[in-house]
Amino acid sequence: MDYKVQQTKLANNLGKLLRDNFGKGPQSINVIISLPYVMVYVRGFISPMEQVLLDQNQELTVKTTREFLMKTIDPEIRGQIQGITDMEVQHIYYDWNLEKQSGIFVGVCKNTSPDLLSQYDYKAKDRIHEEIVQISEQAEKAPRFVSSYLISPRALIVFREGILVPIERQLISLGFNETLRVAKRHLEGEMLQNNTHFPTILQSKIIDTFVDWDFDLDNSVITLILKPEE
Numbered sequence: 001m002d003y004k005v006q007q008t009k010l011a012n013n014l015g016k017l018l019r020d021n022f023g024k025g026p027q028s029i030n031v032i033i034s035l036p037y038v039m040v041y042v043r044g045f046i047s048p049m050e051q052v053l054l055d056q057n058q059e060l061t062v063k064t065t066r067e068f069l070m071k072t073i074d075p076e077i078r079g080q081i082q083g084i085t086d087m088e089v090q091h092i093y094y095d096w097n098l099e100k101q102s103g104i105f106v107g108v109c110k111n112t113s114p115d116l117l118s119q120y121d122y123k124a125k126d127r128i129h130e131e132i133v134q135i136s137e138q139a140e141k142a143p144r145f146v147s148s149y150l151i152s153p154r155a156l157i158v159f160r161e162g163i164l165v166p167i168e169r170q171l172i173s174l175g176f177n178e179t180l181r182v183a184k185r186h187l188e189g190e191m192l193q194n195n196t197h198f199p200t201i202l203q204s205k206i207i208d209t210f211v212d213w214d215f216d217l218d219n220s221v222i223t224l225i226l227k228p229e230e
Contacts, residue, residue, distance in 0.1 A: 011030070026043060029043075036087070039106050040104065041208075042103045043100075045101055059098060077089075095211055097209075104210040131201065136163055143160035145160070160222070185211065185212075192211060192222065
């Protein structure tokens, strides 16, 4: 089964999975398979109940509920990816843009050899890393390590390692993982969305930005959805 067929089948299966668990599926799903990554970009994804809550300014309730729902269906998403692509997912990162009714899943699989990753190099990498470090410093602290990969002309993923500060570690140890995640999404999400340098550096319009963390590994994934300039 070639990548295009896998991407179509995975999009269909994940659309049904989201519809079954959220009560409404996304209007569109775009899947990119670029070993060792699988990226799923959804649009038009707000359930009727969520819309009622958003109309009552209950955005935090919607975000918190989605955090718990995603933890429930995480194993099913991994199973769908492995069943269709034979790729074993080690970690899944996800985020939502409720205003745009969009969302992202980034699955990271086991094979991350330097030779495989080198195909995703791009010219503006150093400048993008500088911007990411500056944003990280404003929100928490400079990461210990930054890497990034242009897995498609329309998708850039950025990894940060070593970003948690002591107070965040304490909150995690006390069981406030989901509260911390929601707060960090709000803070860093706005910083990424409001960054005016990304389009110039990448020579591309930024359609969407997303960010998620793995607190156990002390790392983070930022995803930029791009529309290259013609």
